[in-house]
Amino acid sequence: MRNIIRAFRLERIKGRHTRTWLIMLLTAWLLPLLIFIFTLTLDRDPEMYVDKVVTSWFDQVFKGVSAFGMLFLPMAVVLLTAQVNSVEHKNNTWQLIETQPIPKWSIFIAKYCRVLVQVLAVILLFFAGQYMVYAVLYKLLHIDAKYYSLAVSWGDTLAYILNLFAGAMSFMALMFVLHINIRMTNLLSTCAIVSLLGYTMAKVFFPDIPAWVPLVQLEKVSGGISEVGAWLNYYARLSLVQSVFILVIGYLFYYYRNYKRYFFKQYGTLAFATATVLLGAAAAYWLSQPRYQSSYGRSVLAGHIDTDTEVKELLLVSEDGLPMAAIPVQENGDFRLLLDSLDIPMARYSLLQPVNRQPVTAYKDKPSAFFMTNGDSVHLYIKMRNGFTDMDISGDRRAESGAAAGIGFSNMEQLKWKIENDRIKGDEAAFLEQLEKSYRKDVKASGGYTTIDGYAVAPDVSGRNITLLNLKALSLWELYGKMKSKPELSASDQFGFINRLREALDFNDVSLVAREEFADNYFRYLNRNKEVTDLQKPALLEQIKDDRVRDAMRYQALRSLLDNNALDDSLVLAMYDAEIVKISSARYRKALTTDYASRKARTNFAVLPEFVFEDENGAQQSLRQFAGSYIVLDIWASWCPPCKANAPYFYDYADKFKDKNVKFVAVSVDQHINAWKTHKTRNPNIVNWHTSFSSDFIRYFGIKGIPRYILISPEGVPLQHELPMPGQSGFETVLKQYIK
Structure with a gap:
């Protein structure tokens, strides 16, 4: 230990008057400011803080941790490891430093410890810099403490610092070993930094590319702390193990620096190095194998x-x-x-x-x-x-x-977008090649997902994901046939890949019935791979032997039937009454009552009862005050993205029809009154009211989803229970039919 301390002091003396601290300060203090400014350029909406949950500094600071862990921290590691060894390489003073009465292993460890201390300082300075920058700028920008808090979660922050430090150790060990054994320090550092910049740019444009091997662990730990309460997550521990093996091999080459040929004649040393490499490879392989989370044993x-x-x-x-x-x-x-x-x-x-x-x-x-x-x-x-x-x-x-949120079968979804937007080139064979390639990519992604603690997707869910991918691929094949006006393709058995997908399907898993792809493909299978309409579905269900699957499929068929606005209301309701009694599960029957009430409400064309609404001053209002005028109702909420997307069109029509005998009323169903008041329109041609989602008005019209647009006559009778969206051309067409 004395030798290590003495060697470390020598390193400190040698490191004075260098640019080390400048590197550390620029990396750790300038970065938070740049990240915050960049965030402001992306979020220039004056209402950017209105809809946010109260968040701590811990939640906010990690916007920049990913960039720090993937680019800036590795760059600091490259520069610091180069600086530690550059003096000896440039001045060729290795023999001089090794003439000190200190063992070579002490010099090696002291140099590595110096890198560890400096990298830890960079990480600590980064978090301190983040806190100070955010604190000062929050005060300068007068950000309301109602939405943001500078409270520090010390336990989580310490865990993140430890994970970043441990996750960086394998990369530190690699760069340290390379720099201490290769004389061309500048060339090595330049190549490493160029590689880091190139990899980062590639990640920006191609997020799906695999992680660069030296940065795998660091990239993983930048994503978060342990979900099971451990101080170090799986990838941080893996990085520690890797660093040990890298340092052992690096030390052997450093020890025989001037006797490279002699090293290979030392059979004992060579055997030790070989055994270390093999043991490290075996340990890495073992650690890389899937780990499945054991159940807590409680349901x-x-x-x-x-x-x-x-x-x-x-x-x-x-x-x-x-x-x-x-x-x-x-x-x-x-x-x-x-x-x-x-x-x-x-x-x-x-x-x-x-x-x-x-x-x-x-x-x-x-x-x-x-x-x-x-x-x-x-x-x-x-x-x-x-x-x-x-x-x-x-x-x-x-x-x-996590896999369901992070993967989402992105390649298949991208291919679906291409089909819908007519971006597919070539014939059926070319499309099948693209389909198979996207399918295999998503199969690999769904099977390779792991949590931050190293847990993989369980085999039962992996099998379920494969089945869903099979179904999605068949649905895309049918969609391609429709877009190309070749519906016969979905029934053809001339394509080997499609046939293999069909043969692999298992329609006995009741948990998959909820997926649209499952129900669509099952109905097509029952109809001998031909397209099925909502009116045909009930008759096909009699072929299903499994009672649970048949009930679930009938539930899906009736939901689809009730949502089909193209069919006559009386026909839909009559078919529903005939089919609902065939469902044995009370849970399914109860779940359909809301959909049924919503569809039945469309047949109600009597004069409306007097519903009570609330204006922004808290006063009660009624639709009857607009008697003699048409009324266009917009049922919306501040948390509803489609509502916000259609709102500008609704405002434009209010301006366009302002001289007509019509009133445009926006009725919010926000649970929070303040959210409604913040997001309501200031358009003078629109009346702003509020009601509860459980109110008599919502129940009367059977509203189960928003936005919803309703047209009411001057006599107070519903003319259209569900208008087209204002963003669609049909909205204005319907209005002009009634409002002259």
Whole structure:
């Protein structure tokens, strides 16, 4: 230990009057300012802070951690490792430093320790710089503390620092070993930095390219801290193991620096080096094998909700919106649902707020739905503040939930976009080649996903994903035939890849019925690969032998029938009445009542009852005050993206028809009054009112989704229960039919 301390002091003396601290300060202090300025250039909307949940500094600072971990920290590592060894290389003073009464291994360790200390200082300075820059700029910009808090989560921050430091150790060891053994320091550093810049630019334009091998662990740990509460996540620990083997091999070459030929004649040393390489390769291979998360052994869905409004209940729903169970929420925000008494097929589930049917979503790329089945234990932490929601998922099935959010079969979705926008070139054979290539890429991506703790997607869900990909590929093949006016392609058996997909399908998994691709392909299969209309579906269901699958498919068929606005209302309702009695599951029958009520409401053309609304001053208002005028209603909410997308068109029509006998009324169903008042239009030709999503008005019209546009006559009779979207040409056409 004395020798190491003495060598470290020599390194400190030698490192004085160098540019080391300049490198560290530029990397750690200038970067936060640049990131913050860049963020402001992307978010110049004056209402950028209105809809945000109360966030801590810990949440905000990690906007820049990814860039720091992938580019700036590796660059600092390259420069610092080069600087530690550059003096000896440039002045050829290795013999001089080795004449000191200090063993060579002490010199080697001291140099590496110096790099470790400097890199740790860079990381600490980066986090301190982030905090100070954000604190000063928040004060200068007068950002409301209602939406942002500078409170520090010390435990999570320390965990992130440790993970970044440990994740960088394998790259540090690699660069240190290369710099200490290769004399051409400048050339090596230049090549490394150019490679880093090139890789970063490639990542910007091609996000799907695989991680650069030296940066795999560092890139992974930049994505977050452990989800199971460990100080170091799986990739940070893997980086530590890798660094040990790299340093051992690097030291052997450093020790025999002047005797390279002699090194290869030392059979014991050579055998040791070979054994180290083989052992390191075996350890890396073992660590890289998939790890599956073991169950907690409890069958429960539990969690906590942090909200600024009263939430008494949450609704657990399946992928197709089927209510599974109501979950009571205690006064302190805790909730708990035992799954033993429920039938929970392996599938994705989500939560709804029963009051307004608004989904509990997660921020940005985090999963909003979670995989679950009987026997799993899932924990949710939910924030609901200022009309904004965020959710963190922990417990069982983290890999499955994360894969569903992070993958999404992106290659197949991209190919679908090309088909819909007529971007496919070539004949059927060329398209099949593209389809197979996209299919194989998504198969590889879905099977290769791992969490930050190294957990892979379980085999049962991997098999489910493969089935979904098969179904999606067949759906794209049918879509291609429609777009090319060749519907006969979907029934053809001349294409080997399509035939293999069909042969691999298994239609006995009830958990997949909720997926649109499954139901569409199953109906096509029952109809001998021919297209099926909503009116044909009920008759085809009699071929299904499995009662559970038949009930689930009938549920899907009736939902599709009720949503088909092109069919006559009386025909739809009559067919529904004939088919609903064939469903044995009470849960499916109950779930269809809302859809049925919504469709039946379309047949109601009597004079409207007197509904009560609220204006921005809290006064009660009624539609009857506009008696003698047509009324165009826009049912919307601030959290609804389609509402916001159609709002400018609605405003334009209000201006266009301002001299006509018509009133344009925007009715918000926001749960938070402040959110409505903030986002309501200032257009003088539009009346702004508010109502609850559970009000008599919403129930009367059977509104289950927004936006919804309704036209009412001067006599107070509904003329159109569901107008086309204002962004579509049909909206103005319908208005002109009535309003002269």
